[in-house]
Amino acid sequence: MAPIRRLVLDVLKPHAPSKVELAREVASVSGVSGANALLLETDRDVENVRLVVEGDDIDVEAVEHRIVDLSGTVHSIDEVVAGEQMVDSRDIPQDWLPP
Amino acid sequence: MAPIRRLVLDVLKPHAPSKVELAREVASVSGVSGANALLLETDRDVENVRLVVEGDDIDVEAVEHRIVDLSGTVHSIDEVVAGEQMVDSRDIPQDWLPP
Amino acid sequence: MAPIRRLVLDVLKPHAPSKVELAREVASVSGVSGANALLLETDRDVENVRLVVEGDDIDVEAVEHRIVDLSGTVHSIDEVVAGEQMVDSRDIPQDWLPP
């Protein structure tokens, strides 16, 4: 089966453990070469984080377990790339036209 | 006949199987080197996904069958590239002028 | 005479034959190295496609015949590049100023 190369996750998490710990823990999962945690919105109790994970063969379940172990919830999977080669998404004309 | 190098598909699918499985399965089709599944919109029962498939000689029918096997429907084919060389689309002035 | 390197065509076509077949057929024309078919708008009976064709020495008449053979109509030629070297168009200040 083709390996997973990128995951973009919408994560909801309490303020502690920190985004530093989250990025560090996810970057240590098998098949992951790097993780980016970007703050989208912050609230009194929780914060909403976009987590981008890249690697040669990401263990998706292990990533999701690591997030849950750190008290986070995966709200949605926004982008997935699979295969021998990284493929980026494409804009199409419908994206820039008003509905 | 010239090989297909890129397909951009507008796919409607139930929440399960997941986009991870969809990208992985499509990236395993003959002639495909990578697949990107981007979430466009999500609903109670279905999700709308932009699927970008790239490769040296994509088996288009096999890609479409794999999507149907995973309970997805191809809503439209938004972009196709064929040939020895990848060619990107071009903006033209009519794109930035109001109608 | 200088060779044609790029053609951008505005094509109107019925839903069948598909854009996959259109791109594949045009990419197989003499002097063409690749073709990109982008869906601009879709209707009950027809679809409007931007077709970008690149190559070292495109046989323009053959491209147009191939489109007509597939039941398409060339609505307009939006961009043409000729010469030993590819040249892109340029923005000028009048483009960003309101009229």
Place this chain on the structure above:
Amino acid sequence: MAPIRRLVLDVLKPHAPSKVELAREVASVSGVSGANALLLETDRDVENVRLVVEGDDIDVEAVEHRIVDLSGTVHSIDEVVAGEQMVDSRDIPQDWLPP
């Protein structure tokens, strides 16, 4: 004297001869390595074309004569680059500020 490397011309022309012929003819002028003809606006009798010409030492008069021979008119010269080296124009803050 320094050679001309790029010309951007605003050209008005009848529908025939075509933009394909215009680009091909201009790309064949002495010192020209490529020509891009972009459709800006189309009317019943005429079309407005942005013509970008690049080369190591463009013969400007010959380019203008070739356009006139093909029944076109040079409305304005929008950009000129001269010298041993290609130089692009620059945005300045006044460009993005409202007047």
Place this chain on the structure above:
Amino acid sequence: MAPIRRLVLDVLKPHAPSKVELAREVASVSGVSGANALLLETDRDVENVRLVVEGDDIDVEAVEHRIVDLSGTVHSIDEVVAGEQMVDSRDIPQDWLPP
């Protein structure tokens, strides 16, 4: 554990010590190869600075202590990258759609 490669911090600080001293001091922390201090907003008594810190293995606690030693406060951690490889964040369609 995976090393930290980038930190983006929202810092509030008095006017003295200066941003020059802040950038210099943070760039001297263990594992840091460079620091960028960008002025976001300035007030009578304080200024709001975006601090981007990059390195092969940033000592996050030491960075935070250095900021506090210079009388600054870390308002929020806006982005964190961890792993063997730098990973940038990704735009997703929800970013360009109105809510």
Place this chain on the structure above:
Amino acid sequence: MAPIRRLVLDVLKPHAPSKVELAREVASVSGVSGANALLLETDRDVENVRLVVEGDDIDVEAVEHRIVDLSGTVHSIDEVVAGEQMVDSRDIPQDWLPP
């Protein structure tokens, strides 16, 4: 003293001599490797041109004299780069915020 590497000038000039002659003449000044003349606005008697001049060691006075010799006036100097190395300007947050 550090050499001048780029000049961006706002020039007002009559229609003749042409922008082709202006670019050619300025590109021939000592220390200049290329010149770009971009039409900003055109009037019955005069035209407003952005002139970008680049080189290893531009003779600024000679450039200004050449412009005056061609009946042009330097309205303002919009950008100057000096030094062994080309340095571009930077956007800062105040540029994208409304005042």
Place this chain on the structure above:
Amino acid sequence: MAPIRRLVLDVLKPHAPSKVELAREVASVSGVSGANALLLETDRDVENVRLVVEGDDIDVEAVEHRIVDLSGTVHSIDEVVAGEQMVDSRDIPQDWLPP
């Protein structure tokens, strides 16, 4: 201590000495490899200039003295980069969201 690699300064200065002299003088300061002076706004008596200074080890005090010697005033320091490596600032989602 880490060296300073880039300074972005908001400078107010009389019309004379010119921006050419300002850029040239600042580019000649110890540790500076290039300087860019961009006109932001012009008034009857003064002009507002964005000055970007880059180098391997900029002598910040000497830059500021040189500006003052030329009758300029440093209004604010908008960006500072320090370290062995150049680091650019980052956009974050809060930048593109309305407050």
